[in-house]
Amino acid sequence: MDARDELLKLENQLCFALVTAARNVVSLYRPVLEPLGLTHPQYLVMLALWESSPRSLGDLAEELAMEPATLSPLVKRLEAQGRVSRVRRVDDERVLEISLTAAGRALREQALAVPEQIMARTGMDTEQLTRLRDGLAPFAGRRIPL
Template sequence: MVSTQSVDDPLDLDRQVCFALAVASRNVIALYRPLLEPMGLTHPQYLVMLALWGEAPLSVKELGRKLALEPATLSPLLKRLEAVGYVSRSRDTADERQLAVVLTPAGAALRERALEIPPAVVARLGMSLEELQGLHAVLTRVIAASERDR
């Protein structure tokens, strides 16, 4: 089959930002899998733990906002993390309508093991820390721009 696309074709797959982001996302998340498996975490669960290691307790609503996750997506993650003993959920004493998510001692202790993950990912990517920080800054701008019209 002969390609009918020119280098100036706006529909050329290789020029699509969405395609590059999708493939990069899948590939980078796949780098985390062997690092997280010994801890019994999936990548989405790791993100929950990162948020809680940074600030806990958090209400389910606050956690969802930090992670840009809907309650229907977040709830099963929290149930699984609770089942393995890394978090617990209880009614917020200040507002009984809110569920507070707190780290258990096992969840807090897991942070020490997780400190090995970022440098391992940086090493596997083979990029400098400065390059990755620049990429993070650009992606943060992309996220903000894409959320403006919602």
């Protein structure tokens, strides 16, 4: 087997390593988020809203690198749980504005324990996780043109 054949091995594929790692990281979060009543995608929405609320659905989708059509059902479920509200902007009814409710703001207090629990589950400290996250920066937060 020559070097070119080695390049085609599954274990040598960046895409496989990233997909497997992403799946495993999400599964680490699942039991930590369950007591909060959140799925991992809902947690990401709440994190963004805890940073800035209200926000338009489009702005939220852009920050989370999601399609609005994918984000909309997540937001609807959070609204059904009483954690966010969805309202059309008065000055532009095309814009759907997402705001935290009192229950959504209160949930932040419980969520403060999530990062520590994830560190405990991974056995990694803040510095190690920061290095790992920063190493993924070329692939995260933006769409890479093909």
